[in-house]
Amino acid sequence: MSQIMSAELTKRLEDFVIKEAKLADEGEYQAWEDLWADDGVYWVPLKEGDDPTQQVSHLYDNRTRLATRIRQLKTGYRYSQMPISGMRRVISNYEFFAEADGRYRVEANFFLPEYSIQSIHDFRLWSGRYIYTLSPRDDGFQIHIKKVLLVNGSEPIPSLAFLI
Amino acid sequence: MPAKIDYHHLIQEDKIHGSLYTDEAIYEDELEKLFYSSWVYIGHESEIKKRGDYVTRDIGRSSVIMVRNKDESVKVMVNRCQHRGNMLCNESQGNKRNFTCPYHGWVFGLNGDLLDVSYPGGFDKPLEELNLEVLVTDSYRGFVFACFKKPTISFDDYLGHGKALIDRACNMSPNGKIDLKGGWIRQHFDANWKMLPENDTDGYHVNYVHQSFVMAIDSQYGDFVGAEDSIKGVIKNWGNGHTEIDFAPGYKKMLDWLGSTPEKVKSYVDSMTKTYGKEKADQMLYDGPPHACIFPNLFLAEMNIVIFQPTGVNSAVQWSTPMFLEGAPELDFKLLRQSEGALGPAAFLLADDATIAERAQKALSAGTPWCDLSRGLNRETEDSDGVKTSHMTDETSNRGFWHHYRALMMGELS
Ligand code: FES
Numbered sequence: 001m002s003q004i005m006s007a008e009l010t011k012r013l014e015d016f017v018i019k020e021a022k023l024a025d026e027g028e029y030q031a032w033e034d035l036w037a038d039d040g041v042y043w044v045p046l047k048e049g050d051d052p053t054q055q056v057s058h059l060y061d062n063r064t065r066l067a068t069r070i071r072q073l074k075t076g077y078r079y080s081q082m083p084i085s086g087m088r089r090v091i092s093n094y095e096f097f098a099e100a101d102g103r104y105r106v107e108a109n110f111f112l113p114e115y116s117i118q119s120i121h122d123f124r125l126w127s128g129r130y131i132y133t134l135s136p137r138d139d140g141f142q143i144h145i146k147k148v149l150l151v152n153g154s155e156p157i158p159s160l161a162f163l164i
Numbered sequence: 165m166p167a168k169i170d171y172h173h174l175i176q177e178d179k180i181h182g183s184l185y186t187d188e189a190i191y192e193d194e195l196e197k198l199f200y201s202s203w204v205y206i207g208h209e210s211e212i213k214k215r216g217d218y219v220t221r222d223i224g225r226s227s228v229i230m231v232r233n234k235d236e237s238v239k240v241m242v243n244r245c246q247h248r249g250n251m252l253c254n255e256s257q258g259n260k261r262n263f264t265c266p267y268h269g270w271v272f273g274l275n276g277d278l279l280d281v282s283y284p285g286g287f288d289k290p291l292e293e294l295n296l297e298v299l300v301t302d303s304y305r306g307f308v309f310a311c312f313k314k315p316t317i318s319f320d321d322y323l324g325h326g327k328a329l330i331d332r333a334c335n336m337s338p339n340g341k342i343d344l345k346g347g348w349i350r351q352h353f354d355a356n357w358k359m360l361p362e363n364d365t366d367g368y369h370v371n372y373v374h375q376s377f378v379m380a381i382d383s384q385y386g387d388f389v390g391a392e393d394s395i396k397g398v399i400k401n402w403g404n405g406h407t408e409i410d411f412a413p414g415y416k417k418m419l420d421w422l423g424s425t426p427e428k429v430k431s432y433v434d435s436m437t438k439t440y441g442k443e444k445a446d447q448m449l450y451d452g453p454p455h456a457c458i459f460p461n462l463f464l465a466e467m468n469i470v471i472f473q474p475t476g477v478n479s480a481v482q483w484s485t486p487m488f489l490e491g492a493p494e495l496d497f498k499l500l501r502q503s504e505g506a507l508g509p510a511a512f513l514l515a516d517d518a519t520i521a522e523r524a525q526k527a528l529s530a531g532t533p534w535c536d537l538s539r540g541l542n543r544e545t546e547d548s549d550g551v552k553t554s555h556m557t558d559e560t561s562n563r564g565f566w567h568h569y570r571a572l573m574m575g576e577l578s
């Protein structure tokens with residue numbers, strides 16, 4: 001069960017998630033990367049319950065690989081995000097949990113309309129659940145884990161080169 | 165009856181016509197001749213270890229079930245009830261004692277035999293007349309291939325030098341066995357399926373399509389960027405449409421292909437040495453696994469296995485899974501991460517290959533789109549076995565694919 005959390009705290013957590021989403025939507029790669037903790041793990045499994053030590057994921061980035069991903073996007077030659085897709089994600093149905101180690105878990109549903117303009121100009125809809133593990137840093141938070149459970153992750157999916 | 169398609173016109177020695185990727189009639193012709201009348205790759209035996217284990221796969225528009233039978237044999241059968249045609253099995257994998265149709269409850273055994281019909285009073289045909297359609301099946305080192313019709317080419321003749329490529333993949337395991345238990349990523353392409361095998365054995369695009377990756381990471385791929393004569397890898401046409409990029413001549417040290425060193429994966433090196441002896445093991449660990457396509461739909465993608473699935477003239481799905489090695493579970497974590505890095509919709513490489521293929525699909529859909537295929541004709545060599553080799557950036561591989569394709573489509577092989 002979640003411990004009682006103040007409305008002020010949950011508002012700050014929600015604001016952080018909204019900021020992270022906006023940076024991803026707008027391709028503010030460096031500012032987005034700066035939100036991550038040194039032990040950050042950015043993870044998109046194929047489906048709920050998958051074990052990343054046994055099963056392949058769409059991506060399972062430790063902090064080093066995350067930095068590589070951002071460097072690649074910033075080269076200007078990442079064709080699959082050249083130019084960057086039009087994106088405006090909507091996040092809702094928040095749940096907030098205080099974890100024993102002083103970290104917070106935020107879970108929320110997302111709906112992400114993507115206008116993919118790199119090849120066939122296709123309007124795509126992505127949806128699923130975000131599960132963040134956050135901890136306080138400076139006057140805000142940092143991301144330890146962002147797990148993205150797609151509703152269709154084990155089906156064929158098109159390019160996922162943007163930050164989801 | 166549409167006019168017969170002249171593949172000799174569309175596929176020449178040094179060029180091919182873009183309609184091969186975009187013409188609806190050609191796509192239908194391919195399904196019929198390549199996917200429903202010739203050998204195709206279905207799956208690997210390690211995916212169905214226990215009796216009753218099964219996976220479903222789509223071959224063209226046809227769903228098939230690959231299942232381990234009670235006598236351990238592997239059967240591949242059409243996933244369609246012989247009563248009123250319902251799909252027998254809607255799950256992509258699982259374990260069953262037999263297959264019961266969800267519509268009226270007919271029961272089929274793991275070998276496809278019709279075992280039971282509900283309310284038999286109104287049905288007096290002999291059950292054996294309505295068994296499932298079972299495909300002609302054969303396998304090599306656990307790789308299961310099948311043919312919907314009686315094949316005109318024997319399995320051995322079809323596989324040809326492909327056997328040696330499969331051997332090289334399996335022999336990366338100290339037990340000589342691979343295990344495909346890591347799950348499948350499926351990536352949707354808005355491009356014709358043939359662009360996948362072509363691109364996967366195209367050694368020419370790396371510096372361009374993957375420039376962003378080369379710039380972002382310090383990896384083996386960086387070694388291939390440079391002057392033309394500094395590229396040591398070679399391209400091969402093994403015959404029967406099987407093609408390869410052989411990176412080995414370009415590797416600088418043992419285990420380059422794994423991005424590792426003998427010290428870091430000592431237990432793996434030790435088990436390989438124990439199985440194959442030091443000299444042979446060292447050579448294998450230097451050369452690495454093959455990067456080769458087995459015509460038409462299997463890709464031995466170094467430490468991954470890939471399947472190409474056509475889903476329409478303008479779309480395809482690429483399946484990928486890490487190739488785990490029996491006897492070396494300590495590599496699993498690394499192989500998972502390597503697989504995700506290279507293959508799939510979020511990968512450093514394939515995401516960009518997909519975009520390029522999709523742009524080509526669009527550009528080739530109109531006008532008189534001839535595509536050049538001549539690169540390397542001036543310098544490829546041929547050995548006494550008919551195997552052609554050339555500079556890594558040459559189109560020797562794609563010519564191998566297309567000229568075999570042409571022969572199959574024209575019915576010139578049998
Ligand atoms: S369609 Fe399968 S039992 Fe009727």
Ligand SMILES: [Fe+2]
Pocket residue numbers: 363369370373374513517
């Ligand atoms: Fe590529």
